[in-house]
Amino acid sequence: MKRNTFFGFVTPSLIVMVGLMVLPLLASLVLGLHRITIRNLRAPAWIGLQNYEDVLSDPRFWDSLEFTLIFIAVTVPIRMLLGLAFALLLDQIVKWRGFFIAGSLMPFVLTPVVGTLIFRDLFDIGGPLSYVLNELFNFRMIWNTVNVRVLIIIHSLWVSTPFAMIVFFAGLQTLPKERLEAARVDGASWLKQLRHIAIPHLYSLFVFVALISTMDSYRVLDSVLVLTRQNPQIDARTVMYYSFLTAVEFRRWGKANAMSIITVVGIFIVLIPFLIMTYRDQLQED
Amino acid sequence: MEHTKSQTARIIIYIILALFMIYSIFPFGWTILNSIKLPKDATGSIPKIPGQFEATGQNYSSLWLNVSEADAAQVGFVLLILLVLLALLGLFAGRLPWPNSYTYTGIVLSVVGIVLVLPSMVDTAEFYDYLINSVIVTIGTLAVSLSIGALAGYGLARYRYLISVIILVLALAFRALPSISFVLPFFYLGQISGLYDTHILLIFCLVATNQPFTIWMLRSFFMEIPREIEEAAMMDGAGRLRAFLLVIVPIVWPGIITTGLFTLLLAYNDFLLARILMQTNWTLPVGIAQFTGGEDPGHVTLAAAASVSVTLPIICVIIFFQKYLIRGLASGAVKG
Structure with missing residues (x-):
């Protein structure tokens, strides 16, 4: 393909991406240096790094960052372990595989706001789970910070375990047949096969799922909005949700932009090794 | 990987997967139940299962339409028949003498058409x-x-x-x-x-x-x-x-x-x-x-x-x- 033809094909997409992602990000950088309220929308006041100081000295920002990191640290490993466990179980059976996979996708395809609402009703008054918890464990579901945080975590696992399961299950189907056969002839147990053949083979998928699920955990917003009922008393804010609140509820657009730039820088720092890895992979493919 | 030969293990695996299935689907099933309850049946401290409450279509009609309940029932009935017909068409797509994707595209377009036309016929x-x-x-x-x-x-x-x-x-x-x-x-x-x-x-x-x-x-x-x-x-x-x-x-x-x-x-x-x-x-x-x-x-x-x-x-x-x-x-x- 000639260079000009290539640009012919790629340009529409590039225009959209540059125009609607790169430029907004640069705009965000500029807006973050201004004080913007609903009154001075057309003539924002330049205040330099004041917004960044505001963000970094805001205890609620640090609280939200702390919860976000706890959330990632808890959900990512559990999700991967559960996903792998269910993938291995699914790999053991033949009948009804399609049915199990299709059913497990239910929480994954639900609109996040809807899925969380559904999930919340189970624990609400009149919900079956709050009833069971009360009857069997004498535990009354109260919507306080700790309980809501736990619910946000459980909900996240409910939604995204199927994704990990399906990716790992697909990976298990590509294991080298000859090596498994050889191992079986040598009398290696199932556990040994798992440890010495399957897990090394799936390694790149583990990295892939860990990366995706870290990113997904980072951007969780809808479930926080629904499960906290937008109640300011419940401190289960993630960074995303706090940026959203700062912009939409408090209408501090300058500060929200500064927060978003800090987020972007943080994500890029984490991401750089993966980007370099991908870059090398792609160069080698040619 | 190798399948287990033990019958018991297989049964346990099926049970675990079936529980996983319930865990994935049950919440939505519960919501379907709630959607046909009256508010007083959904908010009592004891959850009500089918048989303990009277089913109603009132939530759907007041969500979607600004018409009386009897009219809403008629509209709902006609729509249901149309959708069932389209679904049947989809199920038998393989038997039709043209590629499946044409049938599916046709179904999607008809649904979109119905959605867009409906407000001009009833008060939504x-x-x-x-x-x-x-x-x-x-x-x-x-x-x-x-x-x-x-x-x-x-x-x-x-x-x-x-x-x-x-x-x-x-x-x-x-x-x-x-x-x-x-x-x-x-x-x-x-x-x-x-x-x-x-x-x-x-x-x-x-x-x-x-x-x-x-x-x-x-x-x-x-x-x-x-x-x-x-x-x-x-x-x-x-x-x-x-x-x-x-x-x-x-x-x-x-x-x-x-x-x-x-x-x-x-x-x-x-x-x-x-x-x-x-x-x-x-x-x-x-x-x-x-x-x-x-x-x-x-x-x-x-x-x-x-x-x-x-x-x-x-x-x-x-x-x-x-x-x-x-x-x-x-x-x-x-x-x-």
């Missing part, structure tokens, strides 16, 4: 407007995103030089960023330019945030096609674009459907962008979020009816296109 409620906005935004996003994404994905699959790699890696980096980083300036620019609260702004923002994923995924499908195929077409005198449209696109069509499914889910399910960029033209997820705050007991059953209504279209789409979705998830092409 506000929630219906959210549905129309959702349909417009989802279809707009699908059309724009897939067409420019397919062009770019093909270009990136065929032109293998440094510039392609750089574009791909940068796209991946942007995929990792949360959409709130792009949408905040857009709220601002939208306000200034007057595009705020229009479908077009939301569609293009959704297209942009989806584009990195779309080009990665489509590129991987284009790379599976040997170059010889379009080279043969071009030898016959077709230009690159003609060869692409007439020869390559039909071959890669399943891949485009797979990518389209993910785009559809993302556009239809999006809450954040629509919430920030729309003032009055709400989409369904934003409309439903109004039931999320507060403690009004009437909201529980209404929210349940809304949840079921919003989810049914997705379930229909997934039932028809399930294998594409699973293939897409499994391909690992979901790089971000």
Whole structure:
């Protein structure tokens, strides 16, 4: 393909991406240096790094960052372990595989706001789970910070375990047949096969799922909005949700932009090794 | 890997998987029950199972229509028959003398047609407007995103030089960023330019945030096609674009459907962008979020009816296109 033809094909997409992602990000950088309220929308006041100081000295920002990191640290490993466990179980059976996979996708395809609402009703008054918890464990579901945080975590696992399961299950189907056969002839147990053949083979998928699920955990917003009922008393804010609140509820657009730039820088720092890895992979493919 | 030979182990595996299934599906089943309860049956301290309450269609009719209950029942009945007919058509698509995809496209178009025509025949409620906005935004996003994404994905699959790699890696980096980083300036620019609260702004923002994923995924499908195929077409005198449209696109069509499914889910399910960029033209997820705050007991059953209504279209789409979705998830092409 000639260079000009290539640009012919790629340009529409590039225009959209540059125009609607790169430029907004640069705009965000500029807006973050201004004080913007609903009154001075057309003539924002330049205040330099004041917004960044505001963000970094805001205890609620640090609280939200702390919860976000706890959330990632808890959900990512559990999700991967559960996903792998269910993938291995699914790999053991033949009948009804399609049915199990299709059913497990239910929480994954639900609109996040809807899925969380559904999930919340189970624990609400009149919900079956709050009833069971009360009857069997004498535990009354109260919507306080700790309980809501736990619910946000459980909900996240409910939604995204199927994704990990399906990716790992697909990976298990590509294991080298000859090596498994050889191992079986040598009398290696199932556990040994798992440890010495399957897990090394799936390694790149583990990295892939860990990366995706870290990113997904980072951007969780809808479930926080629904499960906290937008109640300011419940401190289960993630960074995303706090940026959203700062912009939409408090209408501090300058500060929200500064927060978003800090987020972007943080994500890029984490991401750089993966980007370099991908870059090398792609160069080698040619 | 090797299957276990023990019968007991197999039974245990099936039981665990069945429990997993219940855990995945039960919450939605419960919501269906709630959606046909009266508020007083849904908010008592003891949950009521079928047989303990009287079923009602009141939540659905007050959610969707501004007409009397008897009229609403008639409208609902006619719609149900139409949808069942379309579903039957879909089930027997394989027996019809033309490709399945034509039938499916026809079904989708008829459903969209019904949705758009209905308000001119009966008095619909506000929630219906959210549905129309959702349909417009989802279809707009699908059309724009897939067409420019397919062009770019093909270009990136065929032109293998440094510039392609750089574009791909940068796209991946942007995929990792949360959409709130792009949408905040857009709220601002939208306000200034007057595009705020229009479908077009939301569609293009959704297209942009989806584009990195779309080009990665489509590129991987284009790379599976040997170059010889379009080279043969071009030898016959077709230009690159003609060869692409007439020869390559039909071959890669399943891949485009797979990518389209993910785009559809993302556009239809999006809450954040629509919430920030729309003032009055709400989409369904934003409309439903109004039931999320507060403690009004009437909201529980209404929210349940809304949840079921919003989810049914997705379930229909997934039932028809399930294998594409699973293939897409499994391909690992979901790089971000």
